[in-house]
Amino acid sequence: MRFRRKLLLVFALTVFVCVAAVAWITSALARRAFEKADEQRTAALVAQFRREFDRRGEDVGRRVEAVAQGEAATRMALSLSHGPPDYAAYLDAAKILAESQQLDFLEFVEGDGTILSSAQWPARFGYKESFPVTTAPGVSFLHQEPLPDSTALSLIAVRRVAAGDSPLYVMGGRKLDKDFFASLEPPAGMKALFYQNLGPSFTPQFLITPTGAAQHWELLAPIVQQVQQRGNETTSLIHWSSSAADDEVIDAIPLAGADRQVLGILLVANSRRAYVELEQQIRSAAIASAAAGVVLAILLSGWIASRVTRPVEQLAHAAREIAAGHWNSKVNITSTDELGDLARSFDGMTRELLEQRERLVQTERVAAWRELARRLAHELKNPLFPLQLTVENLVRARQGSPQQFDEIFREGSSTLLAEIANLKAIVSRFSEFSKMPQPRFQPVQLNELVQDSVRLFQSQLSAPGRPPIACRLEVDRGLQPIAVDPELLHRALSNLILNAIEAMPKGGTLTLRTRHEGDRVVLEVSDTGSGLKPEERERLFSPYFTTKQHGTGLGLAIVQSVVSDHGGRITVRSNAGEGTTFAIELPRNGDQLQRAEAAQTTSGS
Ligand code: ADP
Ligand code: MG
Secondary structure (H helix, E strand, O other): OOHHHHHHHHEEEHHHHHHHHHHHHHHHHHHHHHHHHHHHHHHHHHHHHHHHHHHHHHHHHHHHHHHOOOOOHHHHHHHHHHOOOOOHHOOOOOHHEEEEEEEOEEEEEEOOOOEEEEOOOHOOOOOOOOOOOOOOOOOOEEEEEEEEOOOEEEEEEEEOOOOOOOOOOEEEEOEEEEEEHHHHOOOOEEEEEEEEOOOOOOOHHEEEEEOOOOOOOOHHHHHHHHHHHHOOOEEEEEOOOOOHHHHHEEEEEEEEOOOOOOEEEEEEEEEEEEEEHHHHHHHEEEHHHHHHHHHHHHHHHHHHHHHHHHHHHHHHHHHHHHHHOOOOOOOOOOOOHHHHHHHHHHHHHHHHHHHHHHHHHHHHHHHHHHHHHHHHHHHHHHHHHHHHHHHHHHHHHHHOOOOHHHHHHHHHHHHHHHHHHHHHHHHHHHHHHHOOOEEEEEEEHHHHHHHHHHHHHHHHHHOOOOEEEEEEOOOOOOOOOOOHHHHHHHHHHHHHHHHHHHHHHEEEEEEEEEEEEEEEEEEEEEEEEOOOOHHHHHHOOOOOOOOOOOOOOHHHHHHHHHHHHOOOOOEEEEEEOEEEEEEHHHHHHHEHHHHHHHHHHHHHO
8 A cells, every 4th residue: 555545544544533532521521411401491390280189189178168168068067966867958068169269179078988979070979989088288199080971180189077976077179180281380391291001001092292293192102101101200202203403302290199099190301302413413524623733634634744755755766766777866955854874875875886986996906917927927937038038139149150040940939939929829819718709699408508619628637647537417398498608608507617627637527417497597616626715706807817827817807807798697606625606697688589480480481
């Protein structure tokens, strides 16, 4: 992956993670805050409900108390203590008193529960009913009141009539209806509902709802049933529609009667609209800032990447240039940061290397000249000495008799000619080395070239009067033709074979190997001769380096020059006393091969 992509990925990921974390934390905090606020509001509404309940309870209690202390009640109680009651006399009594006290329900009940007179169900006199005998002043409670055609939930109070000996109770109350809940004033986003628990299964008709939008009240069934079964407070989330903003958290609070039976359920609904809207806003803000962050990351990573990669690419380019031999290439980075330092060090390094190389070349050149002068002086001194002697002899003989002079002149001139030929040979050897021709490439089967060269040395390997040298060929049969100059390569190979033979004066084995390594071909010449000392190995390829009495020291220099002209390289492995191996590695030179093959076919046709 490119640096720029990596940087972009890191930046974008960082932005994304940060924004996601902030959004998540914010919405979690918001949710907690909303939940807390909801709880508080619910508690406040429940408290308001209880206050209202108590207030109405007190009101009912006062009215029932007024009835109990009234003249009609006293009369009824007194008549009871004088024998069985005359129900017909009291048929309308309860109804009239209820109306005067604005009570929805009013009944006079004897101590054993027999109804004396009933406002809400006049025909029910003489019936026995069980009623909660809680007559304490100020106490009122929920009660299920049977009516001729239904049952109604009411808030009732019971009082005992003080007159007479037989107990008489006044039980009066008011319906818990819409009016009651209309007096509750829930804050915005909240509403209170009341479910009258009059039957075992959920019935929407028993629900007292705030006026307004009709809802799918049946959705409340599970929560109502849960409270009916367990009898304790329950909270649940209701989805009124597909929009989350319409969701409401419903708190269901059971309301028990005097006998602890759940008679009603107060449902406090808290709208989640504000929270859902805030969450949507947080989400939109997060998406917008993430998008802005990613755009910023793209720009920033592009800018940083170009700042970092451009100099790096410049450095890489300069390094490649220098590797290709263009020693004068420079990295033009002017920045003052670490990359600038790197570029300056790089330029400094190339400058230093260049100077060192120039110094080295100069030293080598001087050394080569010295060596050449030394060799030339040495080689030329040998033939010059006999030349001088002969000429001096001739000058001296000129003073003697003509016969003597003739004889000395004949001898002298043949010596002079021989030495001059010697001088010529020396000169031509030097000039031959100086005039190494450029290779003329043509397709060559290396194995054949090796075999031909060995054949030429066959007589030397088994010369009579010297220890024999065995010759082994280990050639790679699958070798493809390569493009080389056969004459030059033959010359190089001959030098290596000759050196090997000269290194084995006591006999041994000469081995020639060929093999291919990928696109390259390797040719090895091994001997079991004297081997090389470390100091010899260092100077081996320098021109004029020789350890032989009549050596020229040019053989390996020629080999190296041929190999390098072919784009190959030569290496040597050797241990003193254990023989030496020279390995020539040559490229197949595919381009040259194609060109040479094309030239051959055109000349052939
Ligand atoms: P020359 O053969 O004229 O001495 P070369 O350049 O061919 O010059 O060899 C230089 C020197 O390298 C030799 O004098 C010899 O010391 C050493 N040399 C070359 N080939 C071998 C070899 N196969 N085994 C040991 N020494 C070698
Ligand atoms: Mg040699």
